[in-house]
Amino acid sequence: MMEWRNIYRGLMMGISDLIPGVSGGTIALILGIYDRLLLGISGFFSRDWKKHLLFLAPLGVGIGAALLLFSRLIDYLLTYHIVPTQFFFIGLVLGVLPFLTREAGMSRNFRAGHYVLLITVGVALAATAFLNPAESEPIRELNASNAIGLFFAGWLGSMAMLLPGISGSFILLLLGAYSTAIAALSDLNLPIIAVIGAGVGVGFIISSKVIHYLLNKIPIVMYSIIIGLIAGSVFVIFPGLPADFLTGTISLITFIAGLMSTAAIGRAGKKHEVH
DSSP, X not given: OOOTTHHHHHHHHHHHHTSTTOOHHHHHHHHTOHHHHHHHHHTTXXXXXXXXXXXXXXXXXXXXXXXXXHHXXXXXXXXXXXXXXXXXXXXXXXXXXXXXXXXXXXXXXXXHHHHHHHHHHHHHHHHGGGOOOOOOOOOXXXXXXXXXXXXXXXXXXXXXXXXXXXXXXXXXXXXXXXXXXXXXXXXXXXXXXHHHHHXXXXXXXXXXXXXXXXXXXXXXXXXXXXXXXXXXXXXXXXXXXXXSXXXXXXXXXXXXXXXXXXXXXXXXXXXXXHX
């Protein structure tokens, strides 16, 4: 049976993937579908493809709808209300950490090496906050050279989308392809959307298999990496302290709203898994 509730899950994942610094994989974790997402993508070309399609198709519809419907809204919020918007996502990201530490059994399973790995990964990702990628003008017409570049940008971006804590949008930003992707979505530039989308699809298939394998073989190491990535991503999202009292007050409200949203989404995910 088609899992239609995955449309709203896909909407939330798609919205998060539009934000540089926020990962759709983090939202999948909050929703409690991360393992199924990896299994579904990696198993899509197996004999059980129909079963995986019933899970993935509505998820893909939701993600696609979010990218098309909310790209302009996200662009507006990040242009004119960046501080409160980023504080909302900081709350959303921080809210998943208690869930992850419980899932990993951190207090009983982590050793000194795991904490060192967690801190190293977190610091490495946080350091990217000091990078200032120079965004070029959006590409609006394809040729052979820029099509190849956009394909591989989509590939690398999709690998990041599947890892909680790493933003596919931020990878596109580093590669100078973010403005092109947003402009293509806003203008419905189908050739550019198709090229980037093809790269995203290939990246999903390959990276899902690798991540799923590693989570099965070395779960505690992977949890160390994932927790480090999510903690480090907060520094990437952090826009700086609000400049005035009103912005600070609104940012505090949006931060709390982000924390509460994580808790609400997590409860909804558990409820659906039980039923």
